[in-house]
Amino acid sequence: MTTAYPEKLQLHIDGEWVDIGNRAGIDVVNPATGATISILPKAGASDLDRALDAAAQAWSVWRDTPVAQRAAILHKAADLMRERAKAIGALMTLEQGKPLAQAVGEVMGAAGQLDVMAEEAKRCYGRVLVRQPGENSFVKYQPVGPVAAFSPWNFPVFTAIRKVAPALAAGCPIILKPAEETPASPLEMQRCLVDAGLPAGVMQTVYGDPAQVSEHLIASNVIQKISFTGSVPVGKHLMKLAAEGLKRTTMELGGHAPVLIFDDCDLEKTLDMVTTGKFRNAGQVCVSPTRFYVQQGIYDAFTRGFAERAAKVSVGDGSEGGVDMGPLANPRRPDAMARLISDAKSAGADVALGGERGEANGGFFYQPTVLTNVPTEAMIMNEEPFGPVAAMQPFATLDEAIEQANRLPLGLAAYAFTTHLRTANLVGDAIESGMVAINNLTVSPGDAPFGGVKHSGHGSEDGPDGLKAYMVTKAIHQA
Incomplete structure (x- = not known):
């Protein structure tokens, strides 16, 4: 129309x-x-x-x-x-x-x-x-x-x-x-x-x-x-x-939502869900899944599958049919993405996909981007990107994953994917966040409280x- x-x-x-x-x-x-x-x-x-x-x-x-x-x-x-x-x-x-x-x-x-x-x-x-x-x-x-x-x-x-x-x-x-x-x-x-x-x-x-x-x-x-x-x-x-x-x-x-991916998750279903969620509204979502902590046993398979799905995200004018992701909201946002990605690369991160501005006639586009092996000290692991960038890091144990999830002074939304009930219970209790979604990305159903803790x-x-x-x-x- x-x-x-x-x-x-x-x-x-x-x-x-x-x-x-x-x-x-x-x-x-x-x-x-x-x-x-x-x-x-x-x-x-x-x-x-x-x-x-x-x-x-x-x-x-x-x-x-x-x-x-x-x-x-x-x-x-x-x-x-x-x-x-x-x-x-x-x-x-x-x-x-x-x-x-x-x-x-x-x-x-x-x-x-x-x-x-x-x-x-x-x-x-x-x-x-x-x-x-x-x-x-x-x-x-x-x-x-x-x-x-x-x-x-x-x-x-x-x-x-x-x-x-x-x-x-x-x-x-x-x-x-x-x-x-x-x-x-x-x-x-x-x-x-x-x-x-x-x-x-x-x-x-x-x-x-x-x-x-x-x-x-x-x-x-x-x-x-x-x-x-x-x-x-x-x-x-x-x-x-x-x-x-x-x-x-x-x-x-706002927040900088951690996503804990455990090696017993339903991998294909999880990949479909989190890839779609990451690039919704070009990642300009306060509860966007952003910091991906993936257990070592499935890290390579997860990062590969995520990048493959992200490569299929259609970027363009949101008024046109068949577009999955539109531009960023203003000219400041592509500049912010470029700064964070450049810093991550300098810190030793690998660019599995994207990392560049999108081609457009004057629009504020940025490619869906996947960063792997991102060091903790990289800015993108510490500052909310508010854009179409997923940053990934492997972990070995549950305690390590919880430590990384709670490391920042932010605590709005957090996500975890596991089929192990005990792990789900522990994660729900231990993560310092106003909202925790386990095996889904729903943190805003309308009848539940929406809000954060800490900063x-x-x-x-x-x-x-x-x-x-x-x-x-x-x-x-x-x-």
Whole structure:
């Protein structure tokens, strides 16, 4: 299908779609071609103040809206997103680069998140405590207040909805600042909620200079909660800003996921699974399998089979049929890949596949790359690549594998493949990670907590844990 990208984009503030007018603009670029495809307005201080005032006005109204009514709006928005999934996905492909099928799948998954949170809000039960006759004590959960949320470019709709859905379900107005690289698809998500009947001021979408927007919103007394997905340095900075107002934070700060491949795994099935997972969204996934630790007995067979499968990954413009992997999201990413691979080679790693930029007319492509025998001191074993590169190293014993998996200060997702139940149990317990998948790559099913430990952040998104992240706990004692 052909979907035209809007020539001019908008903000959404206090129920109004705001054109660029006399505001400064930001170029939006198609990463498959390097061409500018639209202009995005930058919110100024007055725009942000207006958004904050609208959120403050909407707070008491939305907080007191019955749960069933809030849920009905979320369900209707989910239905609209499913109806419009192909059109929204096509916009996402143009601005982010991922293949159309993956983009449409992301929109469908985001619609599912709206449904999940609509129902979780109905099941947010408190509890009654045992007291002597004539006295009662009970615990209840209430919305925390207006939220400022910041979401990245790699999953522009799904990561945003992880913040929007629980906030709205809990009764909190939200001001969302998605990534400026990928603005159109989150705006269409906003449109679905507006068309579903969401009152003005309850959700607003703004763009601009990231530092200015975040500092302005977080400093306001209106905002009571901050949710951020992005890099560790930016997360630390936002936490410092939030600390000035003692504001609650949820931080998902990325990872560098270890993959433990044991010699008793189902080798062919494992290879099919992890190769597909590695190059999904060109490896631009915070839970992407990245550091592969393979037991010595199958190391050669695994690395050979992985490279053979990776060589078959079709790279190109995500809008075209038959493409498995699109471009990287911006011109910085190919440069980062080149730096990491050059360092790995200098450290003694072997390039089993790729290692070069892809051929394209101005696009930000990089070949699927497989590095073998990568020394631990290589940068790619210590820094999240966020790209289509798999780094492999052999191991001998379970203890050695666990040591390597836990070596970094990051702990978002981890994976292991084994048919030995005892090994699976030990790995699940021993790996320092917020999420561990064994014999699969599913760490984001929607009804389970999604979040990391150590420098990968704190707090959880999704499921009942994600909803309660937008609520405060109150104990009431009656005598």
